[in-house]
Every structure is written in structure tokens, then in C-alpha cells.
Amino acid sequence: MLSIKNLHASIEGKEILKGINLEVKPGEVHAIMGPNGSGKSTLASVLAGREEYEVTAGEVDYLGQDLLDLAPEERAREGVFLAFQYPVEIPGVSTTNFLKTALNQVREHKGLEPLDAVSFLTMMKEKMKLVEIDQALLSRSLNEGFSGGEKKRNEIFQMAMLEPKLSILDETDSGLDIDALRIVANGVNKLKTKDNATIVVTHYQRLLDYIVPDYVHVLYKGKIVKSGSKELALELEEKGYDWIKEEADTTTA
Amino acid sequence: MSKDNQILEEFTSKEYEHGWNIDIEADQAPKGLNEDIVRFISAKKEEPEWLLEWRLKAFRAWTKMKEPKWANVKFPDINYQDIIYYSAPKQKVKPKSLNEVDPELLETFKKLGISLEEQKRLTGVAVDAVLDSVSVATTFKDKLAEMGIIFCSFSEAVREHPELVKKYIGSVVPTSDNYFAALNSAVFSDGSFCYIPKGVRCPMELSTYFRINAANTGQFERTLIVAEEGSYVSYLEGCTAPQRDENQLHAAVVEIYAKKDAEVKYSTVQNWYPGDKEGKGGIYNFVTKRGICAGDNSKISWTQVETGSSITWKYPSCILKGDNSIGEFYSVAVTNNRQQADTGTKMIHIGKNTKSRIVSKGVSAGYSQNSYRGQVKVMKRADGARNFSQCDSLLMGDKCGAHTFPYIDIENKSAQIEHEATTSKIGEDQIFYCTQRGIDEEKAVALIVNGYCKEVLNQLPMEFAVEAQKLLALTLEGSVG
Ligand SMILES: Nc1ncnc2c1ncn2[C@@H]1O[C@H](COP(=O)(O)OP(=O)(O)O)[C@@H](O)[C@H]1O
Ligand SMILES: [Mg+2]
Numbered sequence: 001m002l003s004i005k006n007l008h009a010s011i012e013g014k015e016i017l018k019g020i021n022l023e024v025k026p027g028e029v030h031a032i033m034g035p036n037g038s039g040k041s042t043l044a045s046v047l048a049g050r051e052e053y054e055v056t057a058g059e060v061d062y063l064g065q066d067l068l069d070l071a072p073e074e075r076a077r078e079g080v081f082l083a084f085q086y087p088v089e090i091p092g093v094s095t096t097n098f099l100k101t102a103l104n105q106v107r108e109h110k111g112l113e114p115l116d117a118v119s120f121l122t123m124m125k126e127k128m129k130l131v132e133i134d135q136a137l138l139s140r141s142l143n144e145g146f147s148g149g150e151k152k153r154n155e156i157f158q159m160a161m162l163e164p165k166l167s168i169l170d171e172t173d174s175g176l177d178i179d180a181l182r183i184v185a186n187g188v189n190k191l192k193t194k195d196n197a198t199i200v201v202t203h204y205q206r207l208l209d210y211i212v213p214d215y216v217h218v219l220y221k222g223k224i225v226k227s228g229s230k231e232l233a234l235e236l237e238e239k240g241y242d243w244i245k246e247e248a249d250t251t252t253a
Numbered sequence: 254m255s256k257d258n259q260i261l262e263e264f265t266s267k268e269y270e271h272g273w274n275i276d277i278e279a280d281q282a283p284k285g286l287n288e289d290i291v292r293f294i295s296a297k298k299e300e301p302e303w304l305l306e307w308r309l310k311a312f313r314a315w316t317k318m319k320e321p322k323w324a325n326v327k328f329p330d331i332n333y334q335d336i337i338y339y340s341a342p343k344q345k346v347k348p349k350s351l352n353e354v355d356p357e358l359l360e361t362f363k364k365l366g367i368s369l370e371e372q373k374r375l376t377g378v379a380v381d382a383v384l385d386s387v388s389v390a391t392t393f394k395d396k397l398a399e400m401g402i403i404f405c406s407f408s409e410a411v412r413e414h415p416e417l418v419k420k421y422i423g424s425v426v427p428t429s430d431n432y433f434a435a436l437n438s439a440v441f442s443d444g445s446f447c448y449i450p451k452g453v454r455c456p457m458e459l460s461t462y463f464r465i466n467a468a469n470t471g472q473f474e475r476t477l478i479v480a481e482e483g484s485y486v487s488y489l490e491g492c493t494a495p496q497r498d499e500n501q502l503h504a505a506v507v508e509i510y511a512k513k514d515a516e517v518k519y520s521t522v523q524n525w526y527p528g529d530k531e532g533k534g535g536i537y538n539f540v541t542k543r544g545i546c547a548g549d550n551s552k553i554s555w556t557q558v559e560t561g562s563s564i565t566w567k568y569p570s571c572i573l574k575g576d577n578s579i580g581e582f583y584s585v586a587v588t589n590n591r592q593q594a595d596t597g598t599k600m601i602h603i604g605k606n607t608k609s610r611i612v613s614k615g616v617s618a619g620y621s622q623n624s625y626r627g628q629v630k631v632m633k634r635a636d637g638a639r640n641f642s643q644c645d646s647l648l649m650g651d652k653c654g655a656h657t658f659p660y661i662d663i664e665n666k667s668a669q670i671e672h673e674a675t676t677s678k679i680g681e682d683q684i685f686y687c688t689q690r691g692i693d694e695e696k697a698v699a700l701i702v703n704g705y706c707k708e709v710l711n712q713l714p715m716e717f718a719v720e721a722q723k724l725l726a727l728t729l730e731g732s733v734g
Contacts, residue, residue: 048689052681076691088686092704101700102690109691141704162690 001026001197002047002067002166007058009046015056016042018222024166027194031208031233032201034219035241040201041085043219044170048082049075062166076102077109079165079196083155083172090142095154096124098142099161106162127160131187148175156187167191168199173207185210205237220248282339288312291439294339298408298443301415311428311438318432324595325624325656326564328537336502338440338473397455402486403448404459407475410446417448421479425508425545425572433504433539433566437473441506444475449484449515458714460489474505480515482548487518489717501526503562504539513548513575518556520713522721525561527728530619532591535563542569546578546604554581555598556712558721560728563592568626570599573607573635580609583709585721587702587728588621588653597627597658602638602668611642614706616725617653618732624656631668638668646676647705649698649732699726 002024009017016039024030032040046053047060049072060067067075090098104114115123128135131153143151152172159167169188173181188198188211200211208216208230216232217224220241225248226232236244282293291312295305320331397404403414410418428438449455480486490507503525509517519542528535538561544553555569571580582598600609609629617623623646631638646655657674679701687697703710703722710718 048685050685072685072688073691073693076689082689084686084689088680088682090683090686090701090704092707093700098687098690098700101696102687102692105693105696106691158690 001063003059003061004047005059005061007043007046007060008056009042009053010056011042011053016053016222017046020058020219020222020224022217022224024197024199026165026197027192028215029192029198029200029211029213031211031213031216031230032199032219032224033203033205033216033233033236035203035245038219039222040203040219041170042222044082044085044168044199044201047075047168048072048080073105074109076162076164077106079163081159081162081164081167083152083159083167083169085170085174085201087143087146087151087155089144091144093142094140095138095142095157099124099158102158103161123161127157130160130190131157132183133157149177149180152176152184153180153187156184160187160191163191165196166199167196168201170201171203172200173202173204181207182210205233208233218244220244223248280340281337284337285334286312286336286338286440290338294440294442297339298411300411303419304411307423307428308439311435312440314429315432315435315439318429318435320432321566324566324626325622325658326566326593326595328564328593331502331537333436339442400453400456401450402453402455403446405446407441407444407446407477410477414446414448417479418446418477421477421508421510422475423508425510425543426506426541431541434506434541437475437504437506437541441473441475444477444505446476447478447486447488449478449480449486451481452483453481454484455486458487458489458717460491472501472503472505474503476505476507478507478509478517478519478544480509480511480517480551482512483514484512485516487520487714489520489522489714491522491524491717491720501536502539503536505541507540507542507569509544509553511544511546511548511551511553511578514550515548516552516554517544518554519544519569520556520717522558522713522717522724523561523565524724526563527561527590527592528563530590532563535592536561537564538562538567539564540567542567543572544570544580545572546575546580546607548578549575549604550577551575552579552581554579554583554712556581556583556709557585557596558706558709558713558724559584559586559594559596560724562594565592565594565596567596568598570601571609572601572603573609573638574603575607576604577606577608578604579607582609582611582613582627583712584613585616585706585709585725586614586623586625587616587725588618588623589728589732590619590621592619592621594622595624595626597625599628599630600640602629602631602635602640602665604635606637606639607635608638609640611640611644612708613642613644614709615644615646615655616649616702616705616729617646617655618649618729620652622654622656624658626658626660628660628662629670630662631665631670633664635665636667638665640668640670642670642672644672644674645705646674647702648676648678649729695726695730698729698732702726702729 004020004022007017007020034040055068100120107114133153137150172184213230216228216230218226226244282290291308295308426434429435447459478488511517525536525538546553553571559565569582573580580600586594586596588594598611611627613625615623615625625644629640644657648655655676659672661670683701684697702725710721713721
């Protein structure tokens with residue numbers, strides 16, 4: 001479904017991604033771990049099409065299309081979803097209104113009629129249960145004054161509403177207490193099908209107790225320096241990142 | 254009066270005795286402005302003598318005045334002698350119902366999304382449509398008349414209710430108030446009149462649509478709203494103008510008179526032709542709007558959504574004379590390309606415990622200039638006066654400008670004044686957040702801007718709010734990317 005080959009990207013002339021290779025198949029869950037500043041969010045942003053980042057080399061194939069050739073909204077409509085590490089506030093725009101606009105644009109792209117108010121509300125009610133989110137929150141200005149946990153829950157709620165094929169969760173676990181973490185993970189698991197794929201970005205293995213990955217990759221200095229099964233995450237938890245850093249630094253040196 | 258003037262006056266008034274040098278049958282006045290033209294307009298409208306005198310007084314005041322230069326707008330000098338001050342619509346007979354209205358005209362309204370029929374059927378809004386200075390259709394009048402509400406064209410009010418017009422015209426905006434108000438007073442062509450009797454709550458939104466039709470015609474509307482004791486009315490004014498090349502002068506006057514316990518809500522969506530991308534063409538909109546809360550506990554609330562015009566010069570104001578009276582001003586002003594807007598309000602606190610609230614949201618894009626200019630004045634005897642002002646500016650791109658000119662003038666120590674101002678830019682991250690969800694950039698901008706303006710848009714009646722949102726999006730089209 002997603003095939004990343006030798007992806008290089010930079011911002012303000014500074015190279016952040018230095019040759020990423022990654023294959024993701026439908027139904028799979030990939031975890032991307034790595035110390036702060038290693039380029040995890042950059043990778044997520046580049047996949048989502050953030051324009052500040054310049055792709056200097058490499059290819060990304062998504063469902064047979066050149067992903068890098070699509071505008072961010074086209075990627076979204078084709079099923080790429082990014083749960084933001086730092087969800088953005090939009091004053092005066094409710095989550096409901098925001099999602100209605102988004103959903104109808106996605107539907108239009110698929111050649112579907114816009115959802116009428118009743119169907120939309122029915123759908124909302126159903127998805128709200130999934131992440132145990134409150135109706136009142138959805139009527140408030142998007143992310144404005146939300147707690148960290150509310151923001152993350154809202155991201156997963158949006159994901160549930162938009163039913164993406166490829167979801168990238170960027171540190172969705174950070175700032176969550178254990179109950180919220182369970183709820184969010186639970187939501188993600190329920191949304192999993194054999195046709196969609198999830199990339200979970202995190203630097204703690206905690207989340208991976210709940211969202212069990214098929215593969216774990218370690219990103220360091222803009223490269224995937226190690227890949228393995230979910231046991232790799234446990235090893236990282238136990239030993240930290242230092243041994244990986246050493247390994248990587250000696251091989252590149 | 255100097256001797257010269259005396260002679261001049263004798264001479265000119267003598268000339269009139271010999272009849273008109275303007276063909277009274279003409280559908281259009283010749284270009285230019287002089288006493289003849291004023292008399293022509295008044296005669297055309299078969300006005301009583303007192304109104305002609307009132308106009309002439311205004312005209313004489315105007316000739317002694319100078320165009321104000323203090324606003325933060327730039328435009329080439331207006332040649333006031335190159336303007337046609339009166340033109341009648343092509344229609345011959347005045348229609349009694351919509352059926353009698355020129356179908357082509359109705360079609361135009363439909364295209365603008367303001368079909369009278371639909372409005373009538375779906376929203377219960379009574380519409381007094383003004384086309385090129387003369388009313389062409391009035392609806393729901395009978396229903397309103399049963400309650401004693403008068404809602405008609407200004408000319409009709411002059412004919413049918415001269416005592417009311419005579420009593421209140423110029424009582425809030427005197428003829429010599431300012432250059433453009435004086436001009437309007439001299440040459441106003443038509444407009445709307447609204448009278449709500451004591452204790453009556455007007456059951457529907459009263460609505461007027463204006464648009465400019467013939468080329469090179471100044472539009473000088475005049476609106477007068479009188480709310481008797483304990484009455485309530487919500488009044489909507491909206492306008493859309495088709496594209497044209499020549500600059501057009503628009504100098505309207507709106508007066509609101511609210512008595513004890515009365516409340517008037519006045520909402521505007523202004524969408525005059527803003528000119529092309531280079532700023533060519535477009536309407537010069539110099540408007541004087543003022544309301545007086547004459548009685549205790551009265552309230553006047555202005556809400557405006559300004560998206561059009563190449564130049565906007567407009568300060569809907571409240572004179573808070575009655576004790577405990579309240580004035581409100583909610584404004585969204587959007588400018589794009591080469592548009593210039595200098596708009597705001599004046600809140601004049603005279604009575605005790607008077608309150609005012611100002612919420613202004615400016616959005617500038619392209620090469621436009623957007624200024625908020627507001628004055629809060631608290632007079633000596635206005636004990637316990639309070640004002641809250643919030644002025645926000647949103648910038649799109651780095652070629653446009655946003656400016657805030659608040660003037661605060663306090664003569665009473667007990668006054669409580671709060672002023673907040675913010676300037677922000679639409680963030681790349683906000684737009685990316687939207688596009689990542691599948692929303693295209695233009696819709697994203699519309700969404701963000703509508704959210705930013707929400708507090709003001711919420712003040713509008715439902716159907717108007719929807720129209721306003723569409724307008725905001727339309728105005729900002731092409732301002733990103
Ligand atoms: N807008 C930016 N301008 C300059 N450097 C940036 C910018 N965004 C990220 N970086 C740099 O890129 C590197 C990777 O950041 P990021 O992808 O956020 O890492 P991670 O998500 O793994 O913590 C860091 O060194 C960071 O400082
Ligand atoms: Mg990150």
C-alpha cells in the first residue's frame with residue numbers, strides 16, 4: 001500500500017530525512033520509534049504533504065500513485081490521515097462543522113452525495129462512542145482550550161469519522177494518562193481492518209502494549225537504523241536508545 | 254449674509270420663477286449639482302415645500318464644506334459635477350404586486366440569490382426592494398399595517414406620513430453633520446422608512462435590498478427608523494452590485510431613533526462592487542449611520558458585514574442619551590486586492606449607566622488596507638458608563654495592511670473602559686491542518702475566517718448569516734496560494 005524508497009527531505013536547507021525505506025502492506029501496523037529530534041514528525045509531515053518540507057530525493061508510492069505528486073488535500077481524500085502531534089487550534093470553528101466540511105469534500109472526491117444533517121449526526125454518535133468523546137467537546141472551537149488528552153482523543157475521533165486507509169499517528173500517546181491511553185488505543189484497534197494500515201509514531205513502548213505492532217522501526221538521525229518485530233520495542237524500553245545510537249554512529253562513521 | 258450672496262440668491266431664485274431649465278419629464282437629471290438639480294429631484298418626487306427647503310438648506314451647507322481627508326484611504330479626487338444625481342428606473346407604472354414587476358428584474362434578484370418570492374415564502378421576510386433609487390416592490394405591508402407598523406419607501410412616507418418624516422428627518426444626523434451627509438440630504442433619491450408604534454414588537458425581520466443599476470449614477474439612499482416606547486424591530490439591509498467600470502459614489506444616511514425601552518437591531522451585509530484586481534472601478538461607499546437611544550433603557554445594535562466597495566468610509570454610531578441605554582457595534586470588514594476600508598463606530602455616553610460594546614473583526618488580504626477607527630466618548634454626567642471594545646485584525650499575506658485607531662475621551666471618572674486588540678495571521682499550520690483532512694485551501698481559508706468572525710456573524714439573523722458566510726468566502730477567493 002505504501003512504499004517509501006530512499007526518501008530524503010530537508011527544511012530550511014537542513015537535511016532531516018536521509019534515505020528512508022519502508023514498506024507497509026494493508027492490515028499492518030508499523031511502529032516508528034526513536035529519540036527526540038530523529039525525524040519522526042518530519043517523516044509524518046512529508047507523507048501528509050506539508051509544504052515547508054522539501055523532498056530532495058526518493059519516491060513514495062501509495063496505492064499505485066506517486067504520493068509526492070499529490071496536494072495535501074488530495075492525499076487526505078485518497079485516505080491518508082495524520083493524527084497530529086500538536087493538533088492546531090481553529091477558533092470559532094467547531095469540530096462538528098470542521099468534520100462536516102472535511103467529510104463532504106472527501107465524499108465529493110469519491111463521487112458521493114454530501115451527507116445530510118441526520119445521517120451525519122447518526123454517524124457522529126456512533127463514532128463518538130468509539131473514543132468515548134463528549135458531544136459538548138465537539139461543539140466547542142476546534143482544539144481551543146482542549147486538554148492534551150482531549151486533543152488526542154479528538155484526533156482519533158476525526159480518524160474514525162474519515163475512515164482513512166493509511167493512518168499515521170504522531171505521538172498520539174504523549175500527554176495521555178493511562179485511562180485515556182487505553183481509550184485511544186482501543187479506538188485505534190477497533191478501526192483496524194484487513195484493508196487499512198497504521199503507522200504509529202512514538203518514543204515510548206507503553207502505547208505498543210495496547211496497539212500491537214507487526215513491525216517496529218527505529219529512526220535515528222533521519223534513517224531507519226533498525227527494524228524488527230514487537231520485541232524490539234521491549235528491548236528499547238529496557239535498554240534505552242543508546243546502544244542503537246552507538247551501533248548506528250559506528251557504522252556510519 | 255453678504256451682499257454678494259444676497260444678490261446671487263435673488264438672482265438664482267428669480268430664475269426658478271421662470272420655470273425649469275431641466276426637463277421635468279426627463280428620466281434622468283443632467284450631470285452635476287446645483288440648486289436646480291435639487292429642485293428637479295424634489296419636483297420629480299412631488300415633494301412638499303418644507304422638504305425642498307430642507308434639501309436646499311443641506312445643499313447650501315454642503316457647498317461650504319470640504320470633503321473629509323482624515324480617513325486612511327486614498328482615491329483620486331471626485332468630480333461632484335460629473336455625477337448624475339437622479340435617474341428613474343425604466344419601469345413606467347408602479348407595481349402593486351410582484352406580478353407586475355419586470356420579470357427581467359426579478360431574474361436579476363434571483364441570480365443574486367435574493368429572490369423576493371422565495372424570501373416571502375420561505376422566510377417570512379418583508380422586502381422593500383430599492384432599485385436605482387426608486388422602490389419597485391413592497392411586500393407584507395398590509396400585514397404590518399394591521400399592527401400599526403409602517404414600512405415603506407422614503408418617498409411614500411413623505412406622501413403618506415409627512416408629519417412623522419418632518420419630525421424625525423435630520424434629528425439624528427443633521428443636514429450639516431458632515432460632507433457626505435449634507436450631500437445626501439440635498440439629493441437623496443429614495444430609501445426606506447420604518448415606524449414601530451408604542452409597545453409593538455415587529456414580528457418579522459424587515460429587509461431592504463439595494464443595488465445600483467444605471468451607469469454613472471450616484472446612489473443616495475436615506476433610511477429613517479423610529480421605534481416608539483417599548484417597541485422592537487430587527488432591520489436588515491443588504492446590497493449587491495453587478496460589475497462595472499466607472500467609480501460610483503454611494504453616500505447613504507441611516508438614522509435610528511429609539512425611545513424609552515425600545516430596541517432596534519440593524520444588520521447590514523454590504524457587497525458593493527469592489528473593483529477589479531487592480532482596484533479599477535468599484536464603489537466609493539461613504540455612509541453616515543447613526544442612532545440615538547433617546548429614552549431610558551433603550552438599545553441600538555449595529556451589525557455589519559462589509560465585503561464590498563473599493564472604498565468604505567463608515568462609522569455606525571450610537572448616542573446613548575437615555576439612562577441605562579445600550580449601544581452595540583459588531584463588525585466584520587473584509588478587504589482584498591486593492592480595497593480600502595476605514596470603518597468603526599462612535600459610542601457617545603451621555604446618560605447614566607450607559608453601556609456600549611464594540612466587536613470589530615478586520616480581515617485583510619491582497620494589497621488591501623483595512624482600518625478600524627472607533628471613538629468612545631463619556632460625557633460629564635454619564636456616571637457609571639461602561640465600554641468594552643475588542644478589535645481584531647487578521648492578515649493574509651504580507652502585502653496588506655491592518656490599522657487600529659481607537660480614540661477614548663473620558664470626562665467622568667466613574668467610567669469603566671476596556672480595550673483589547675489583537676493582530677494575527679492565518680497560520681500555515683491552520684491551513685495544513687484543514688487540508689490534511691481533505692479540505693481544499695480556499696475552503697480552509699473560508700472556514701478559518703468564518704470562525705474568526707463568528708462572534709459577529711452570530712449576531713445576524715440565520716438566513717442572513719448564511720449569505721454573509723458565502724460572501725466572506727467569495728471575497729477572499731484567490732487570496733491564498
Ligand atoms: N520547521 C523546522 N525548522 C528547522 N528545523 C526543524 C523544523 N522542524 C523540525 N526541525 C528539525 O528536524 C529534526 C527532526 O525533528 P522532528 O521530525 O520533529 O523529530 P521527532 O518527531 O523525531 O522528535 C530536529 O532536529 C528538528 O529540530
Ligand atoms: Mg515528533
